[in-house]
Amino acid sequence: MGTGRSIMSDEEKGPHDHQTQDQAEKNAPELIESSGSQSKEEGGAAVSPDDSEQQGNAVKTPNAKISDQMTLTSTVSCEPAKVNSSIPKEPGSPQSAHDVKWIDWQDSKVPVVTQNENGPCPLVAIANVLFLWKVLTLNSNSKVIAASQLMDMIGNAIIERVPERLEHGNRLDYEQNMSDALAILPRLMTGLDVNIKFTGFGTSYLSPLYTPECIIFDLLQIPLYHGWLVHPNTPEAEVIGSASYNQLVDQIITQKTSLDSEVVTKENFLETTSWQLTYHGLCELASTLKDDELAVLFRNNHFSTVYKHRGELFQLVTDQGFLGEGKIVWETLSNIEGDGVFVDGGFHTVHLKDHCPIPPPPIPPNTEQQINHDYLLAMSLMEDQSKSTQKEEEWREYTQKLGLPEDASDEMLARQLQAEEMEKASRPATQSPSKTSQGKEGKRSCILL
Numbered sequence: 001m002g003t004g005r006s007i008m009s010d011e012e013k014g015p016h017d018h019q020t021q022d023q024a025e026k027n028a029p030e031l032i033e034s035s036g037s038q039s040k041e042e043g044g045a046a047v048s049p050d051d052s053e054q055q056g057n058a059v060k061t062p063n064a065k066i067s068d069q070m071t072l073t074s075t076v077s078c079e080p081a082k083v084n085s086s087i088p089k090e091p092g093s094p095q096s097a098h099d100v101k102w103i104d105w106q107d108s109k110v111p112v113v114t115q116n117e118n119g120p121c122p123l124v125a126i127a128n129v130l131f132l133w134k135v136l137t138l139n140s141n142s143k144v145i146a147a148s149q150l151m152d153m154i155g156n157a158i159i160e161r162v163p164e165r166l167e168h169g170n171r172l173d174y175e176q177n178m179s180d181a182l183a184i185l186p187r188l189m190t191g192l193d194v195n196i197k198f199t200g201f202g203t204s205y206l207s208p209l210y211t212p213e214c215i216i217f218d219l220l221q222i223p224l225y226h227g228w229l230v231h232p233n234t235p236e237a238e239v240i241g242s243a244s245y246n247q248l249v250d251q252i253i254t255q256k257t258s259l260d261s262e263v264v265t266k267e268n269f270l271e272t273t274s275w276q277l278t279y280h281g282l283c284e285l286a287s288t289l290k291d292d293e294l295a296v297l298f299r300n301n302h303f304s305t306v307y308k309h310r311g312e313l314f315q316l317v318t319d320q321g322f323l324g325e326g327k328i329v330w331e332t333l334s335n336i337e338g339d340g341v342f343v344d345g346g347f348h349t350v351h352l353k354d355h356c357p358i359p360p361p362p363i364p365p366n367t368e369q370q371i372n373h374d375y376l377l378a379m380s381l382m383e384d385q386s387k388s389t390q391k392e393e394e395w396r397e398y399t400q401k402l403g404l405p406e407d408a409s410d411e412m413l414a415r416q417l418q419a420e421e422m423e424k425a426s427r428p429a430t431q432s433p434s435k436t437s438q439g440k441e442g443k444r445s446c447i448l449l
Helices: 021-027 121-132 147-160 168-189 214-220 235-240 245-254 261-272 279-288 367-402 410-426 435-444
Strands: 031-033 036-038 065-067 097-104 109-113 144-146 224-226 294-299 302-309 312-316 330-332
Touching: 097 147, 109 121, 121 147, 121 168, 121 214, 121 294, 121 302, 144 147, 147 168, 147 214, 168 214, 224 279, 235 261, 245 261, 279 312
Parallel strands: 224 294
Antiparallel strands: 031 036, 097 109, 097 144, 294 302, 302 312, 312 330
16 A cells, blocks of 8 residues: 555455455455464355465564553453443543444354444454454453453454565565554554545555555555545546645645635535545445455545445444444445445345434534634734734833843833832922822832832
8 A cells, every 4th residue: 555665466465456255265364262263154255355364473573562551462352351331431542442232244243343423433443344354353242342452452463464475575574564553553542644645546546645554454454445536527637636635735725815716626626525535436436345345444534344245335333322223234335425224234224213313424524624724823823923023022112111121020120110100209290180190199109019
């Protein structure tokens, strides 16, 4: 993905290679339990990457710990999460916890991790792909799992999935990539930096541009896609060209005061596609994903687990509001408005009249505010600097008027003001002031230090 280290041949990279159903079942990731390795259960159809054979011993690499508080264990599976009920389920912290929902998947029960609206969706999306691949597993009585435990399990999966056929030089690169990935892994708690391009065809354009965090997806061989593409036969495509999202926003901010029609076109495109998914992008996704392929989709500033079944796209329902709805497992991804149809584990339509109401779809990000954020911040900083400079100039003029140095202290200024007030009070009055004015003058001459 992107410009990361290339340490495997095209045949070994897997996620984007075409493979038959028999090959998919043969090369599916092994199910690793706490008692040892066990072959994948029959009947599975999910396409997992080629060359997913795993080494029996974990590769020892420097910095092979996720954090000072979390050390990798020898297996990918784990015991039920021992999470104290008093632990807050607040996102962005290793101490946060997630409810586990058990779904029907390929003739068995599989755990999936749920999240609230602001949960760490990259962590959840990756973990759920590994659960559906049956690379990760939990004991059947697990109901809650800690975020730190998820990171441990994903870290173990990275170590376990070392290809056997690697030359010496490539193995060194791979081990370095693993070390980098384990160091980056805690960032999954707060989100990932994603930058995409809007034009092009095929897998290379559906994949976000390379960032250091992408190495986690590469090592786990999990495809990461987006569908924010502009149709090539539109004026927007000509105006946007090969610009990435970051470049496009920079262009809009730089030319904010310009009346250039291209700036308006660029801004309108971001505004009208604020869901970060277009129908052209959706078509490209549908044609790129293979049947029975799992992937992670970046859309609407969110990472979700997607799956292609019999030519149709589905996204995994991980909203915590559906925790008690065991039959609601997937939602069709057939439009960009976010009003798909819910289906169960066998991909049969679920009628909602006997179920909970559908939660409202998330509000799309305000693109104009998002674009203007950096611009307004820069203007605010410039204004603050201008005010600061003005105050410094006023202070300099004021101290010069009083005959004080520019670096005069507050005490020096107070004494100077007191001396002036006392001098004014000692001057003979030119007219007889009223009692009220005398009272005021008396108050004005009283300065305590």
